[in-house]
Amino acid sequence: MFYFTLTNPEAEDLLKEEIMLSYPNLRLSYSRPGFLTFKADKEVNFSPVFCRVSGVCVGKFPKEELNYARAWVWKREESLSIPSDLKELSEKTNFRPGEKVTLIMMVGPDEYWVGEYTMKPTHFQTPGEVSSILETESPSRAYYKIAEAAEAFDLPFDHGEIVLELGSAPGGATQFLLEQDMKVYGVDPADMDAKIVKHVNFRHYRMPFEHITKDTFKQDIDWVISDVNLPPTVVMKEVVRLHEFMEPMGLVLTLKINDSKHLRLLWNFMDDIVALGYERYALKYLPSHRQELCLVALR
Ligand SMILES: C[S@@+](CC[C@H](N)C(=O)[O-])C[C@H]1O[C@@H](n2cnc3c(N)ncnc32)[C@H](O)[C@@H]1O
Structure with missing residues (x-):
C-alpha cells in the first residue's frame, strides 16, 4: 500500500517520528518538502495527526492521463503554475463530508501525483487543506490559528461569552x-498590542497562568483557550488545575510539540480531557501550524 501526506515543513520531522511510533510497518518513500509518501506491505488505517491531509497515494501520472470529472488541484510551491484546464476543474469542484476527494498534487513542474481521502467535517473546503482564512491585519499569526480552529470544528462561539485566554x-x-463579540480575559505577563488593550471587551491580567486562583475572575468562564509557549505537560497540568474552580463549555488548546517525547504523551492528554468530563475532543494540525497541534474539547 502507498500513502501520501501534505504537511508544513516545520512538522516534517514530527510526522516522521509519529509514523515510526504509530505505523512501524510503514517506510518513507518519495518525498519533496511538504509532500511525503510512505509504503507498507499491507493496508493500515492511515490517519497521522502531524499533517494537513493524508490518504491513499494512487501514483504519479502524466498530465494527459488526469481525466477526472471532479478533482482538486494543489500546488506545492507558489511559483508553480497550474495548467488552466486543471485550474478550472479544481475551481468548479466541491466535496461534501463523507465523499471521496481526488486530489491532484502538483509537486513540481510537470510532476503530478494523485491521492484520495475521505472528506471529514473537520476538513477545509480547499485543495490540500490550505487555509481558507483571508489575510487580516492582526498582532500575530495566532489570529489564523484560532480562526482556522473555529472554522474546522464549527466552534459554537457566541457573543457575550467569556473567554479565558492563556498566553494572550x-x-x-x-x-x-473580540471580532466574534466575545469578552476576553487575557492572562499573560507580556505586553498586549495597544489596540487590544483599549478594547472595551478585553481585560489584561498581567501574570503567569499559574497565579490564577478561584478569586481571580468574578464571572463564570465559558471557554478556555491557550497558546502558552511552554511544554504541553505544563499547559495540561494548569488546565486540569483550573477545572478545580471553573467549568468551561469548551477548550481550544495549542500544544507546542517541540520535543518528540511529547508525541508519546498525546494520548495521556486525551485521558486528562475525558477525566475533566469533556465528551467530544479532537486533535488537528491546522494550516497555519508549525510544531504544534490544536486540541479542541467540548462538553
Ligand atoms: C505564542 S505566544 C501567544 C500568542 C497569542 N496567543 C496571540 O494571539 O498573539 C505565547 C505566549 O505565552 C506567554 N506565556 C509564557 N509563559 C506563560 C505563563 N506561565 N503564563 C501565561 N502566559 C505565558 C508568553 O508571554 C507569550 O506571549
Whole structure:
C-alpha cells in the first residue's frame, strides 16, 4: 500500500517520528518538502495527526492521463503554475463530508501525483487543506490559528461569552475573539498590542497562568483557550488545575510539540480531557501550524 501526506515543513520531522511510533510497518518513500509518501506491505488505517491531509497515494501520472470529472488541484510551491484546464476543474469542484476527494498534487513542474481521502467535517473546503482564512491585519499569526480552529470544528462561539485566554500576548487570537463579540480575559505577563488593550471587551491580567486562583475572575468562564509557549505537560497540568474552580463549555488548546517525547504523551492528554468530563475532543494540525497541534474539547 502507498500513502501520501501534505504537511508544513516545520512538522516534517514530527510526522516522521509519529509514523515510526504509530505505523512501524510503514517506510518513507518519495518525498519533496511538504509532500511525503510512505509504503507498507499491507493496508493500515492511515490517519497521522502531524499533517494537513493524508490518504491513499494512487501514483504519479502524466498530465494527459488526469481525466477526472471532479478533482482538486494543489500546488506545492507558489511559483508553480497550474495548467488552466486543471485550474478550472479544481475551481468548479466541491466535496461534501463523507465523499471521496481526488486530489491532484502538483509537486513540481510537470510532476503530478494523485491521492484520495475521505472528506471529514473537520476538513477545509480547499485543495490540500490550505487555509481558507483571508489575510487580516492582526498582532500575530495566532489570529489564523484560532480562526482556522473555529472554522474546522464549527466552534459554537457566541457573543457575550467569556473567554479565558492563556498566553494572550500580543493579541492575534484576542482580536479574532473580540471580532466574534466575545469578552476576553487575557492572562499573560507580556505586553498586549495597544489596540487590544483599549478594547472595551478585553481585560489584561498581567501574570503567569499559574497565579490564577478561584478569586481571580468574578464571572463564570465559558471557554478556555491557550497558546502558552511552554511544554504541553505544563499547559495540561494548569488546565486540569483550573477545572478545580471553573467549568468551561469548551477548550481550544495549542500544544507546542517541540520535543518528540511529547508525541508519546498525546494520548495521556486525551485521558486528562475525558477525566475533566469533556465528551467530544479532537486533535488537528491546522494550516497555519508549525510544531504544534490544536486540541479542541467540548462538553
Ligand atoms: C505564542 S505566544 C501567544 C500568542 C497569542 N496567543 C496571540 O494571539 O498573539 C505565547 C505566549 O505565552 C506567554 N506565556 C509564557 N509563559 C506563560 C505563563 N506561565 N503564563 C501565561 N502566559 C505565558 C508568553 O508571554 C507569550 O506571549
